[in-house]
Amino acid sequence: PAPRDRSHVEDRLRLAAAAGPSAETSAAMKKLLNIYHTAIKPLEQAFKYNELRQHEVTGRLIVCLSVANCADGEITSKPMVLFLGPWSVGKSSMINYLLGLHGTSQELYTGAEPTTSEYTVIMHGERSRTVEGIVMAADSSRSFSPLEKFGQGFLERLVGIEMPHKLLERVTFVDTPGIIENRKQQERGYPYSEVCQWFIDRADLIFLVFDPTKLDVGGELEMLFRQMKGRESQIRLILNKADTVSNQDLMRVYGALFWSMAPLINVTEPPRVYVSSFWPQDYAADTSRELFLKEEISLTEDLNQVIENQIENKIAFIRQHGIRVRIHALLVDRYIQTYNDKLGWFSDPHEVFQDIVNDPDKYYIFKSILAKTNVSKFDLPDKESYQDFFGVNPVSSFKQLSDHCSWTGGCLLDKIERAISHELPALLSSAAPTPPLPGTCEGPGCEEKPKNRWRRQ
Template identity: 50%
Template sequence: MKVHCIRAVICVMLTQTISTVTGANEDGTRSRSHIDEILRLQEEESGPYKQLLPEFTRQLKKIYHDDIKPLEDVYKFNNFKDTGYSAISNAELDSKPLILLLGPWSGGKTSIINYFVGADKSQQLLTGAEPVTSEFTVLMYGEEYRKVEGLVLATDSHKPFASLEKYGKGFMEHFTGIQFPSKILEKLTFIDTPGIIENRKQQERGYPFNEVCDWFIQRADLILVVFDPTKLDIGTELESIFDRLKGHESQIRIIFNKADNIRPQQLMRVYGALFWSLAPLIQVTEPPKVYVGSFWDKQFKPGTYEELFLEEEKALLTDINNVIKNSMEHKVAAMRKRAISGRIHALLLDRYLRAWNDNKPSRLFGGEKEVWKEILLHPENYDVIQSVRSHPNVSGYDIPDATVYQKFFEIHDINSFAPLTSQCSFLRGCLLDKMEDAIFDKLPRLLSSIKQKPDQICAASGICSDTTGHNKWSKP
């Protein structure tokens, strides 16, 4: 008889024999050899992609600064309230893949980082059963171990964190960095976050926690949402985080951590309870990948599904390795996604401006505030949303809720904007045309060139030949 399970891994649990996974260090901790092997940490990076990466990055910077940013600046795209959008710095485009860890307190986020980084006990981030991490912590590569203050990170032009200063002094006091000579950090950067505590109010943190999370979400290549199976209560703060994760489903991975703390016969029930709790928050047809295990350096508890947990860990590492290999493609795709949002923003502002100019009363009779308020509250009555939705290559699902613009116009006067038709000149052309050219031509072509096979890249570039003139990356 077939057993229908929530996920294939549960079927494996039901049939797998409980076995002991060998491989331990002298101090009794688990071996990290599979981490080195899957992420190829001992291998020197080489090949045509490595050599062409600066050129790909240069082209992406040029497209952003020449074709996308000018229209963003004109219509203040980077000044949305409650979003992580801000002007992209060159340091962000040069940065390594970023892996963001989110989730309730005591889920094991920090322990995962300590384990993957390979920190010794004197240099590990603090962990504990009670809430320990109160800061956003950047784990990045450095030749020697040292801590870096958040304000120093934000003012370093070679680091991608300058725009975080907008969240104020309160956040800067809860933002820090650690440089660490770890092989894995030569390939990526980890962001550890304060655990979500449902009975804690935003104002008690002293900075806008959700908005800061959104900033990192917008830039993350992979988002690990970590849960402790004994703490599956879902509250308003976690709901708010998942609301901000909408549109980033492909980057989300759910980590069902500390699974060896549960008796094998209960594991499936708890796993089902997790999905039951998350179902209202993840409203997509294809749920995110879930990895079940105990992701730290301690040995698995005897009598649990050790073999399965190790395989799950290897699968997660393979996922991370794919993020490293595809980092440039992700940057181009993220840039295109951003440009699409910027284009829709410009089209909406143009329609709001037209609705205002068509309906504003004469100053002689007054009533301007009431008319503008009515347009903001009911843009559908002034053909604002409908006209943008009917524009070529605009998806109605990408149009922000009207409340976003109610907040936007709290800090920006509608009269400070000019229509799209005025954003054209003989020398530079039309800003909207340039952004559309980036979205529908330049960025897809750049993405296509990155996806070429190594032999094709070498043939096109000529930089892969050795001193004899032969292509050193082609197969013998």
């Protein structure tokens, strides 16, 4: 059958316009890199923030700080859209539909059986080609170098696909193996949960795809939701293949989907659910064609908003990262100062410091930070994480913050505080797009643009 019209996808994703970052975005990205290298990275390295072992502070930069130029690659990388879900729910077909690959040589293979056994990264390139996972991990400019830690068994299941496409100039798609609930993770041959966590930490948008026949919840899906805790605002539930059931059954399936997901998503606002059939063939007869079309338009607008907010999201992330680095430096400085104050002539240095690390509340380590600095108690790391931190990093390897000052370069603490309080907020204000005047209309077909009540205006 002839494919249905997908001009609404082209319009909402603005594929007809010139793709690629604007001059303002490129200038803001250069300023962001300069702020990171001059104000945040020196303090980060001086106090070995990347070795603080706790999940809350492991993010896009933390995992790859040991790799040269990896932080630059993380900052300048395109937004990443991650596709998760059970097998054969239409993840690959949805990518083919958004990119318009059906019937072309670049089309991702799809089928009724579990067809995707690899992590497939679809990215922009000057020509169409396939890149092996070992090559991707060896190239630090691609920001996939940290994946080497998962072993050669995983790299054999990682593949990159490059192709010239205007949408891929602005975003990267990642197709994942389907969730299989009736097998153990060990049978995959690599640490599935840790690999998923790596991609979840870097994803700007997470599409969790289901179809009306695969709504069951098992161990792997529960584990994924635990790993996505704190990132609920980036999750979108996709009820795909919606035209394969009648309208009455679709209502029941929609309710069953929320009933299955409710115990896993403990947030006040439920995630956005998109209901449609994301493939090029026409909708089945006697189904809600108008509803499906509006849902597709809403989803593409949602995706386009994430792409357009790329620089704002990166600035906000770097500022959040800088706040955590500052708190870590203040805590290490307090540990050193307390150790120097309590160390006597005849005391055992190891015992003195071990007592401070094991019981920081007795020495008011964390309370003094809250009392003397502008730090929220909700941003403080776990006390136990510093037992592991100082277990591998002796206190003698650090200097106090006052020692990281010079007449010419100033103090590292002053630089990061200035970046957090002034430089990054000013950069965020300059990078934010100017809102259109009331009554004006911008963009193709904006008069007919449907309202999305799920988007904060």
